[in-house]
Amino acid sequence: MDRIGIFGANGRMGQALIDACALSKQAQLTAAFVRAASPLAATPIHHLNKQAPLDLSFACESSLQACSADVLIDFTLPEGMRTHLAKAVEFKLPMVIGTTGLSHDDKLLLQQAAQHIPIVFSRNYSVGVNLLLNLVQVAASKLADELDIEIFEAHHRHKIDAPSGTALMIGEAIAAAKGWDHDNVARYDRSQSHEAKSQQEIGYSVLRAGDIVGEHTAYFATMGERLEITHKASSRLTFAQGAVRAAQWLRNKPEGLYDMQDVLGLKQ
Numbered sequence: 649m650d651r652i653g654i655f656g657a658n659g660r661m662g663q664a665l666i667d668a669c670a671l672s673k674q675a676q677l678t679a680a681f682v683r684a685a686s687p688l689a690a691t692p693i694h695h696l697n698k699q700a701p702l703d704l705s706f707a708c709e710s711s712l713q714a715c716s717a718d719v720l721i722d723f724t725l726p727e728g729m730r731t732h733l734a735k736a737v738e739f740k741l742p743m744v745i746g747t748t749g750l751s752h753d754d755k756l757l758l759q760q761a762a763q764h765i766p767i768v769f770s771r772n773y774s775v776g777v778n779l780l781l782n783l784v785q786v787a788a789s790k791l792a793d794e795l796d797i798e799i800f801e802a803h804h805r806h807k808i809d810a811p812s813g814t815a816l817m818i819g820e821a822i823a824a825a826k827g828w829d830h831d832n833v834a835r836y837d838r839s840q841s842h843e844a845k846s847q848q849e850i851g852y853s854v855l856r857a858g859d860i861v862g863e864h865t866a867y868f869a870t871m872g873e874r875l876e877i878t879h880k881a882s883s884r885l886t887f888a889q890g891a892v893r894a895a896q897w898l899r900n901k902p903e904g905l906y907d908m909q910d911v912l913g914l915k916q
């Protein structure tokens with residue numbers, strides 16, 4: 649059994665991760681951390697799998713040293729991720745990270761930490777999106793140069809970062825296939841632009857509404873035809889089960905920075 653510790657255990661993804669551990673035959677949830685000030689600390693956890701009740705309470709993050717986890721999972725906010733990453737390095741524990749909205753400096757922190765512990769970082773843990781990354785690279789490299797490339801994403805009303813981590817990951821994959829520098833070709837806002845778009849750009853658009861779990865479409869449009877490659881997630885359990893799979897894959901790996909394509913064997 650792989651013993652799993654979860655940060656942000658009371659969040660939307662935290663709850664889904666608790667359910668994913670309960671449904672797994674190989675992973676056992678041994679620590680479900682909440683912030684030090686959380687009123688949930690020391691209260692019992694409820695989860696989907698009612699047939700096998702979970703005999704565990706939420707724990708305060710500061711009790712990490714005393715917990716018995718083999719791998720830690722973080723789906724929180726960038727500030728939380730930074731704190732949790734430092735703890736994982738201190739206690740030499742492998743870590744799976746799904747938090748999005750990370751800055752350039754945060755990504756450098758990940759690289760530094762990966763010199764000491766093994767880390768899987770992915771902005772999307774679903775199988776479908778990781779396959780889509782390969783498909784958009786084929787489309788970007790095989791279709792004509794006279795191509796308009798746009799990425800649309802839709803998420804629930806609570807999501808803070810925009811564009812989503814997945815949308816940026818798709819854009820970065822397309823830019824790599826085209827040999828472009830993503831930061832130079834990404835267009836997030838056309839409201840101040842007074843000219844027609846160039847074909848050497850990747851446009852992003854964002855929708856936030858209701859309870860949408862996560863939808864992404866890459867558009868490849870030219871005169872007379874348009875290819876759309878879409879992924880729709882309908883349950884957070886998809887991401888959570890992917891993260892638990894990554895945690896199991898990560899155990900006993902050497903230090904280094906891995907992603908979900910490594911876990912799934914999809915690297916081209």
Ligand SMILES: NC(=O)C1=CN([C@@H]2O[C@H](COP(=O)(O)OP(=O)(O)OC[C@H]3O[C@@H](n4cnc5c(N)ncnc54)[C@H](OP(=O)(O)O)[C@@H]3O)[C@@H](O)[C@H]2O)C=CC1
Pocket residue numbers: 655656657658659660661662683686723724725727728729731745746747748749770771772773774813887
């Ligand atoms: N890579 C992937 O496949 C996916 C990534 N995500 C990403 O996961 C993250 C979480 O999403 P979601 O679960 O919807 O968000 P929620 O807001 O529902 O949950 C966030 C959790 O993080 C905790 N948290 C926030 N800040 C800190 C901090 N500074 N220290 C410790 N804990 C903190 C919150 O605690 P409290 O309740 O006390 O505030 C809460 O438990 C987002 O970045 C999202 O984009 C989401 C889905 C899939």
Ligand SMILES: O=C(O)C1=N[C@H](C(=O)O)C[C@H](O)C1
Pocket residue numbers: 748771772803807811812813814815861862863
């Ligand atoms: O915040 C979310 O909910 C999600 N975030 C991730 C992202 O930013 O891409 C992944 C997924 O789409 C859900």
